[in-house]
Amino acid sequence: MSEVYRGRAPNIEINKITREKIKFTLSGxxxxxxxxxxxxxxxxxxxxxIDVVHIHTNTSSLHDExxxxxxxxxxxxxxxxxxxxxxxxxxxxGHCEHCAVQFRLKVKNQEGGVLDVTSRDLRHLxxxxxxxxxxxxxxxxxxxxxxKNQEIDxxxxxxxxxxxxxxxxxxxxxxxxxxxxxxxxxxxxLESQFTAEERKEIVNSCPVGxxxxxxxxxxxxxxxxxxxxxxxxxxxxxxxxxxxxSALLNVHDNVVRVSxxxxxxxxxxxxxGALKPESIVSKAFTILTKKLDDIKQLIPPLINTR
Amino acid sequence: xxxxxxxxxxxxxxxxxxxxYEEDSRIEFAGTFTVHLEDHTLGNIIRMxxxxxxxxRFAGYKAPHPLEQRIQVKIQTDGQISPHEALxxxxxxxxxxxxxxQDQFEKQAKSI
Numbered sequence: 001m002s003e004v005y006r007g008r009a010p011n012i013e014i015n016k017i018t019r020e021k022i023k024f025t026l027s028g029x030x031x032x033x034x035x036x037x038x039x040x041x042x043x044x045x046x047x048x049x050i051d052v053v054h055i056h057t058n059t060s061s062l063h064d065e066x067x068x069x070x071x072x073x074x075x076x077x078x079x080x081x082x083x084x085x086x087x088x089x090x091x092x093x094g095h096c097e098h099c100a101v102q103f104r105l106k107v108k109n110q111e112g113g114v115l116d117v118t119s120r121d122l123r124h125l126x127x128x129x130x131x132x133x134x135x136x137x138x139x140x141x142x143x144x145x146x147x148k149n150q151e152i153d154x155x156x157x158x159x160x161x162x163x164x165x166x167x168x169x170x171x172x173x174x175x176x177x178x179x180x181x182x183x184x185x186x187x188x189x190l191e192s193q194f195t196a197e198e199r200k201e202i203v204n205s206c207p208v209g210x211x212x213x214x215x216x217x218x219x220x221x222x223x224x225x226x227x228x229x230x231x232x233x234x235x236x237x238x239x240x241x242x243x244x245x246s247a248l249l250n251v252h253d254n255v256v257r258v259s260x261x262x263x264x265x266x267x268x269x270x271x272x273g274a275l276k277p278e279s280i281v282s283k284a285f286t287i288l289t290k291k292l293d294d295i296k297q298l299i300p301p302l303i304n305t306r
Numbered sequence: 307x308x309x310x311x312x313x314x315x316x317x318x319x320x321x322x323x324x325x326x327y328e329e330d331s332r333i334e335f336a337g338t339f340t341v342h343l344e345d346h347t348l349g350n351i352i353r354m355x356x357x358x359x360x361x362x363r364f365a366g367y368k369a370p371h372p373l374e375q376r377i378q379v380k381i382q383t384d385g386q387i388s389p390h391e392a393l394x395x396x397x398x399x400x401x402x403x404x405x406x407x408q409d410q411f412e413k414q415a416k417s418i
Binding site for chain 1: 312313315316317323324325327339341344346347348350351353354390393394397398400401403404405406407408410411412414415418
């Protein structure tokens with residue numbers, strides 16, 4: 001059970017953004033806040049995904065539901081998802097331009113050999129909805145392969161949904177956070193009681209390369225955030241000390257100590273391609289705020305009816 | 307075969323309100339809020355926020371069953387405020403926290 005947090009003001013700092021990934025540090029909040037942010041990014045940020053599939057012809061070697069499932073998993077660019085309604089909220093029966101984007105996949109292999117059917121073969125059925133298209137700028141996404149005279153003809157609807165209902169609507173591939181590592185090195189003892197060889201042993205004990213030996217052959221922390229709390233370095237330090245002193249070691253006597261700062265969270269979020277990583281995070285905040293607001297709006301009537 | 311219906315994720319059970327309150331029959335200034343269609347995402351932050359209030363004697367939450375879309379938040383206060391006010395305050399401060407974080411985040415994202 002985490003302790004109640006009373007401390008610094010909430011703060012967020014972006015460390016790195018690329019096209020598909022974002023790293024940021026959230027600090028000054030309790031772990032529950034970090035966890036809700038993570039949970040909302042995974043399960044409650046809406047995107048568009050193919051949801052209803054009509055198969056008119058399928059003479060390929062894959063059966064219908066198999067293809068339908070694969071179509072569903074294709075990430076669709078959903079930056080404009082605010083323009084669409086959830087099918088359950090839409091006034092129409094069936095589908096309309098406010099809640100669905102229609103695609104057609106019609107391919108026949110007439111030339112022989114093996115023909116790849118990819119996300120690039122998906123065509124919009126109407127002019128509008130062109131903003132929702134497969135996120136395949138890194139190369140076409142393979143759906144199935146056709147041999148000579150095999151044919152598929154499919155129409156499908158992309159609809160808005162959330163990851164809670166089906167993981168295909170989740171905008172993230174990874175959304176994780178960890179505590180910030182805090183590494184203490186007793187440099188004085190490392191210098192006086194350890195040989196250069198032993199210091200090198202500690203440096204090499206780290207599987208992710210957190211440490212480096214500097215010019216004076218002293219240990220230096222170079223990649224703090226890589227630390228994954230395996231404590232190999234602590235074990236190594238302990239081993240070296242007990243090798244010479246042969247005594248049970250108190251943790252605080254160790255020359256290397258790894259601990260966690262429990263109010264600083266390092267987040268790593270990778271997008272599926274449906275949304276830009278920074279919009280996933282900021283949408284998650286919007287959704288959380290809205291949820292809290294909804295509940296708040298619904299409490300007052302309770303007081304009156306008591 | 308006995309899987310819950312998909313719509314249960316999004317629609318309130320018949321005759322239920324989103325937030326319901328039941329006063330504790332034995333303890334003063336205490337009661338249980340039932341929030342439908344919410345889960346640990348909100349339950350945990352609300353509980354932790356309530357615990358930061360000195361006037362709250364007890365705050366806890368549970369999701370009674372993983373297939374039922376509701377959480378229960380139990381609050382006991384010291385009498386200076388009602389459980390309603392305690393919940394309102396914590397929701398408000400959480401909102402401020404998230405708003406603040408969002409503003410900071412968006413400002414930075416724009417400048418990168």
